[in-house]
Amino acid sequence: MATKVRIQYFFVFLFTVMLAGCSPPAPFDFSINNVPVSVVKFPYRLNSVTVNVDTNENENVSAYGTRPVGLEKFVQPLKNSIQDAVNKSAIFDYNSHRFCTIDVKILGINYSLVGINFPTKLYARYSIINLQTGKPIFNKIIEGYGSTPMGYSLLGSVRDRNSIILSGQSNVRTFIDEFEAFTQKNYSKNPELNNDQPTN
Numbered sequence: 001m002a003t004k005v006r007i008q009y010f011f012v013f014l015f016t017v018m019l020a021g022c023s024p025p026a027p028f029d030f031s032i033n034n035v036p037v038s039v040v041k042f043p044y045r046l047n048s049v050t051v052n053v054d055t056n057e058n059e060n061v062s063a064y065g066t067r068p069v070g071l072e073k074f075v076q077p078l079k080n081s082i083q084d085a086v087n088k089s090a091i092f093d094y095n096s097h098r099f100c101t102i103d104v105k106i107l108g109i110n111y112s113l114v115g116i117n118f119p120t121k122l123y124a125r126y127s128i129i130n131l132q133t134g135k136p137i138f139n140k141i142i143e144g145y146g147s148t149p150m151g152y153s154l155l156g157s158v159r160d161r162n163s164i165i166l167s168g169q170s171n172v173r174t175f176i177d178e179f180e181a182f183t184q185k186n187y188s189k190n191p192e193l194n195n196d197q198p199t200n
Contacts, residue, residue, distance in 0.1 A: 049086075
């Protein structure tokens, strides 16, 4: 009798674990938390943020994974996250008489269709363009990385989706860090200095 009870409890426990692992997939949300206020101002007013999937056939796509059907679904979440992150960082100088725009091209994604942690890399080129001259001031390819352990969910599809979300969040955070370092190096001593030399 005791054995039968233990078996029943085991199946109740197993069913509970399965329900916990079968949580619905999280929506694509690349927003990042704990963005510190920048210690330096980039001496331009941000006019707009645009994000698109790169369609340049001359780009070495294989170096940045693939461009699967549905990559366009990342465009709006990535744009929202970038806009939110730069607002939180307060890095742009909205008293400036100079204007710029952030132009982002999603270059590709490197991910696993099967696996345990589903390591994922999202690549995007960030260009900050001087609207007065049309020339890029900051130009860099950013890699974001995400990985999700088995304990997050028993469903591989849920872990896969979460790894994609983490790679998008990592991509935006890395951009913010790289851009602040660029601004610190080029504009901290003299914000009016015309240091519009693009990085690669």
